[in-house]
Amino acid sequence: MTAAARMDLSACPKVAALYRLQYEEVQKSWVLLYPEGMVKLNASAGEIMSRLDGQRPVSEIIARLERDFNTGNLSEDVLDFLAIAQNQGWVKA
Template identity: 30%
Template structure:
């Protein structure tokens, strides 16, 4: 993954919160992806302004005991591979 990548949702993808189910969703054309756990919080930081390292740093600050440095870059890369992040 490029060190200067500033992830942002693809143009056809929106992040929504389903208050009834209490989950975050990625809404795509003709498809909805349910985000479990803290995935919605991670995606919410993908604003096109922050580099991956900055997102990891912010999450590490908010959740000091979580393995964000190990998990978040791979998660973001998987979303990019799906075409949901650019």
């Protein structure tokens, strides 16, 4: 499997059509459901994925995460995760 190119900060990613993102109260985590099963996301991945609506650019998603979690310098981590998620087919830009 080849690595996906980094997503541009102006891209407006969304969860791919094959997947449905939902919060599972029993597991206390975000999951991606698809016909063959489920992917349980860690807390960081869930926070990023829950903000992908196809309307907001990556730059805004990063800014909101930094604001919501009162931190900075999340760009590299978010872009790295989005590259993985895109490579897995979970996300479309």
